[in-house]
Amino acid sequence: MTVATSLFWIFLFGAVYSYFLYPLLLILMPKRRRVEAISETMPPSISPPKLSFVITAFNEENGIRAKIENTLTVNYPPELLEIIVASDGSTDSTNDIVLEYAAQGVRLAKVDEQKGKENAQRFAIDQAKGDIIVFSDVSTRIEPQSLHIIANAFLDPEVGAVSSEDRFITSNGEVAGEGAYVKYEMWLRKLESSVCSLVGLSGSFFAARKEICADWDITVPSDFNTALSCVLNDKAAVTVPNLLGFYPNLADESKEYQRKLRTVIRGIAALFNRIEVANPFRFGFFAVQVISHKVMRWLVPWFLAGLMLTNLILLGQGFIYQLIFIGQLAFYTVATLGWVSQKLRLNSLIKIPFFFTQVNIAIAHATLQYLGGKRVTHWKPSKR
Known part of the structure; x- marks a missing residue:
């Protein structure tokens, strides 16, 4: 197995882990509590809190x-x-x-x-x-x-x-x-x-x-x-x-990108302020959740970029690589259609690829801004 092949499968795993494999892991884990609707009335024997x-x-x-x-x-x-x-x-x-x-x-x-x-x-x-x-x-x-x-x-x-x-x-x-x-x-x-x-x-x-x-x-x-x-x-x-x-x-959909930028920059800052929560030896499965839900999701745009690059290198190595490459091209083509036409985004088949791509571009942009020293403590709220 070549270096490019190894990297390809690592990037593919990283790209799908946070959105698909992490939820599957949660489904398989033993449940600590039931998540269900809670009563709308306080038991008569208990005084409500202030x-x-x-x-x-x-x-x-x-x-x-x-x-x-x-x-x-x-x-x-x-x-x-x-x-x-x-x-x-x-x-x-x-x-x-x-x-x-x-x-x-x-x-x-x-x-x-x-x-x-x-x-x-x-x-x-x-x-x-x-x-x-x-x-x-x-x-x-x-x-x-x-x-x-x-x-x-x-x-x-x-x-x-x-x-x-x-x-x-x-x-x-x-x-x-x-x-x-x-x-x-x-x-x-x-x-x-x-x-x-x-x-x-x-x-x-x-x-x-x-x-x-x-x-x-x-x-x-x-x-x-x-x-x-x-x-x-x-x-x-x-x-x-x-x-x-x-x-x-949001009244102005163009503000969604800026909102995502702000959210990721502030999220990265919050996690680094309390990085100890990512220690599984101290916080057990919650540390796995933090890494899976936050860190791995913030890494998705870089996994996607690496996946495309290694896929190009491996195009002549077999049908599976050609099929995945065609799938990537089709996905990003559909996303581009959503980018150029707001009307087309009303179709879910276009809206989902567009939104996913936009989010990951914003995550990559926000990460670079954070590494460049940008921090966000206050802002003008987006109009709704």
Whole structure:
């Protein structure tokens, strides 16, 4: 076997591992817990915990009122719920709108200078009085029973954080069908939650015990960092199928690339800040999850590039190499069609290759930017 042949099969394994073989590994692993819908009512013999509901906002004058109104519809004892809007240096009328709801128990936590979402969240955490802290974005809508579901999830002392499941809504407010990628990610979360612990949470709507939030790093994404904090504190982050967060797609699809760039740069920074979680001798199978879900996925674009290069070298070595090369050409040709025509992307057969290729180009770009010293702590939120 030549060096090129060995590298080809290594690159092929690396390209398919994170997306296909890792989920298969999770399916085969013994299950630690059942992932199922949680009751929407608290057992009568148990007193509900006090919750702090934190909404992070930066110049959200067009959306903050609807978000507060939505939050006020939740079915939870008002004496056990505080709503805090963490305004991240807003310069529009966001703060004034929030103050209109002071009589209804909504509190403004005003950060004078914009320093990023995580900084505003930490500012709110320092003021929060709840045992459980719930985090939600302005664009995310929740259901009235959501907080009871969260409270019931934390009846399990092993649970340190709870993640919602993502649902998209259309421009006219109707729930849209789940895309293939969202379905895949939610399915993968269920598997991770049942085997060990989530590697990441839904940043738009999640909750954590206050002690898990004690070590809050303002330089890295709170959804990923909170999942890591759970394991570092001998707790688990879990997903709850009937805890739903509804949010619209990006208004400008061209912003998706920039969002992915930002997410990967911040994710790499978060992992390197807590690289010990990748040690299987200390953290067992969770370390395998981190490497499989994050590190191996960040390496996919480089595996794909190596696969194409070695495939070209081996074209004359047999039919299997020719077949795989034709498959690669066909896949990237379809992806290119999606790139040149937004209308063609409405077809799932084109949208999936396009999205996969776009994501991996963004991952490669973000990795190079990270290695070049770029860090992202705050940004202008994408319009939804």
